[in-house]
Amino acid sequence: MALLSLERISAQYPGAAEPVLSDISVSLGPQQLLVALGPSGSGKTSLLNLIAGFVEPSGGRITLDGAQVKGPSAERGVVFQDDVLLPWQDVLANVAFGLELAGVPRNKRESRAREMLALVDLSGFEQRRVWELSGGQKQRVGLARALAADPRVLLMDEPFGALDAFTREQMQELLLQVCKRTDKPVFLITHDIEEAVFLATDLILLAPNPGRIVERLSLDFGQRYNAGESARSIKSDPRFIETREHVLERVFSQHGAARHQEHA
Amino acid sequence: MSSYEAVAEAAVAAPHAPRPVKRSLSTRWISVLTILTLLAVWWAVTAAGLIEPLFLPPPSAVLEKGWLLATTGYMDSTLWQHLGASLTRIGLGLGFAILTAVPVGIAIGHNRIARGIFDPLIEFYRPIPPLAYLPLIVIWCGIGELSKVLLIYLAIFAPIAIATATGVRTVDPAKVRAAQSLGATRWQLIRHVILPSALPDILTGVRIGLGVGWSTLVAAELIAATSGLGFMVQSAAQFLVTDVVVLGILVIAIIAFAMEMGLRALQRKLVPWHGQAH
Numbered sequence: 120m121a122l123l124s125l126e127r128i129s130a131q132y133p134g135a136a137e138p139v140l141s142d143i144s145v146s147l148g149p150q151q152l153l154v155a156l157g158p159s160g161s162g163k164t165s166l167l168n169l170i171a172g173f174v175e176p177s178g179g180r181i182t183l184d185g186a187q188v189k190g191p192s193a194e195r196g197v198v199f200q201d202d203v204l205l206p207w208q209d210v211l212a213n214v215a216f217g218l219e220l221a222g223v224p225r226n227k228r229e230s231r232a233r234e235m236l237a238l239v240d241l242s243g244f245e246q247r248r249v250w251e252l253s254g255g256q257k258q259r260v261g262l263a264r265a266l267a268a269d270p271r272v273l274l275m276d277e278p279f280g281a282l283d284a285f286t287r288e289q290m291q292e293l294l295l296q297v298c299k300r301t302d303k304p305v306f307l308i309t310h311d312i313e314e315a316v317f318l319a320t321d322l323i324l325l326a327p328n329p330g331r332i333v334e335r336l337s338l339d340f341g342q343r344y345n346a347g348e349s350a351r352s353i354k355s356d357p358r359f360i361e362t363r364e365h366v367l368e369r370v371f372s373q374h375g376a377a378r379h380q381e382h383a
Numbered sequence: 384m385s386s387y388e389a390v391a392e393a394a395v396a397a398p399h400a401p402r403p404v405k406r407s408l409s410t411r412w413i414s415v416l417t418i419l420t421l422l423a424v425w426w427a428v429t430a431a432g433l434i435e436p437l438f439l440p441p442p443s444a445v446l447e448k449g450w451l452l453a454t455t456g457y458m459d460s461t462l463w464q465h466l467g468a469s470l471t472r473i474g475l476g477l478g479f480a481i482l483t484a485v486p487v488g489i490a491i492g493h494n495r496i497a498r499g500i501f502d503p504l505i506e507f508y509r510p511i512p513p514l515a516y517l518p519l520i521v522i523w524c525g526i527g528e529l530s531k532v533l534l535i536y537l538a539i540f541a542p543i544a545i546a547t548a549t550g551v552r553t554v555d556p557a558k559v560r561a562a563q564s565l566g567a568t569r570w571q572l573i574r575h576v577i578l579p580s581a582l583p584d585i586l587t588g589v590r591i592g593l594g595v596g597w598s599t600l601v602a603a604e605l606i607a608a609t610s611g612l613g614f615m616v617q618s619a620a621q622f623l624v625t626d627v628v629v630l631g632i633l634v635i636a637i638i639a640f641a642m643e644m645g646l647r648a649l650q651r652k653l654v655p656w657h658g659q660a661h
Binding site: 171172173191201203205206207216219248249265268274 | 654656
C-alpha cells in the first residue's frame, strides 16, 4: 500500500508563463527508494518542496497515510543539500533537535541520538562542534537528525551533491545500509545518473518545460548491494552500465527535443 | 570512518596550524609603543616646564591626584563613588535596552506589521543627538536618576533593535525550513533558530549601543548631575583643577576601552561559530 501518494500534481510560480511541474503522479511505499532524476529546471527541487510542505501545489493532491499534506511537519523528514545544522549546538544536540522540539526528555532524546549517530557511523563525535566536521560528516549528522525524529518518510534534496566523488560513493552505500536497517521509505532527488541508477528501487526521470515524468523504471541494484554484492561489482555489471546509458540517452533525447522545439 | 575523512580530521585536530610569516614587530606592540611614546612626551614637556601645570599637569601629579581621589574623594565623593554612579546608570540603561530592544528587533525582522509600526519611530529619533532631547526629558522627568537612565536607554535602544532586526532578516532560510520539517512551531523557531542565528548581530548592536550610551552618559552628566564621572570632570574644570579633569578623562577612556574589550571577549565566548565556515 502506498504511504505517500501524489495525484496529478502541478505547480506554478506566480507570474510564470509555464508551470514548473505538470501532471505528476507517483507513489511511495514501504522499503521503496524513489529517485527523481532530471537536469536543472526539471522541477526536482520544486517536487521535493511540495512534498515537504514548504510550498503548496497549484493543482492535485499529496497525501501521506491518506491524509492531505499541509505545511512542513516532522512526519516528513528532510535532508538538505547544504549543511543546515545549528552551529551553536554540538553534534549530539543537533541530532536530538527534533526530539527536543517534540518535548522528549533529555535522557531519552540523547540516547536515541546516540543510536542514530551509531547508525551513520559517527559514534564518538557527540561533543564535536559542527564546524569541525567535514562535508561528508555534516551530511551524516543531517541524516541522523532527520531519522532521530522518526519520520514516516525521508526526503533527500540532492544530499550528496556538494560532496567530492569519493565521499559521495561512501555516502551512497551508507544510505543503502541505513534504508535497510530502518525500513524508511525514501524520496531522493539528484542529477547524478549513476547515483540514481545505483540507489533507486523506483526511478522517475523528469524533463523540463514543464517539469514532467518522461520515464519510470523499477531497479534492483540497491537491493543487490544490500544482499551483499560489492558496489564496484554492481557498477561494473553490464546490466548496470546498460541501464545507466539508457537513462543518459533518455536525458539527452529530451534535451534534444527541447532544443528542437526552440528552433522550430 | 574512511581514510579520506581521517586525513581531513587530522588536519582539523592538528595542534600546529600553519602560522603566517612572523614579522619583526607585531601590530599590538606598535600600539603599545605609541602609547608609551605619548606618555613620555607628556612627561618630557611638563618636566621641562614647557607647559604650565594649570594647562597640563605632569603625569605624576595626575597619578597622585588619582590616589587622593580614590582614598579621600573630591566633591563629597570618592572616585569610586563617581565611577559607581556612572556605571550604575549605564548598567540600568543597558539592561532595560536589551530586555526591550531584542524583542522589538525580532518583531521588526519577523513581522511585517511590527516593522511598519517600529521602523518609522526608531528612524525618527535615532539620528537626533541624545543631548538635543535631554532638555525635554528633564522637563518631563526632572533631573533625577530617571532622566539620565532614560536618556542612555534611548541611546542604546536603537542600535540594538536595528542590529537585531538585521540579524533576524539574514537568518539562513534553509535552517528555518530544516527546523520546520523537524516539527518546530513558530515560537520554537524563534527560540531555537532565529534568536541564536541573530546573536552575533545582537552582540554587535550591544557593542555599538554601549559606545554611544557611554559617551551620551558622560555628556549628560556634564550638564545635569551631582555625581558621576562627567560631573566630576565638569566641576573640576570650573575650579581649574586640571589634574582632576585629566584624570577623569583618562578614567572615562579606560572604562570605554574595557567595555569594548569585554564585549569582544563575550562575543568570542558566546558565538564561537561566528566567522567559521559551517
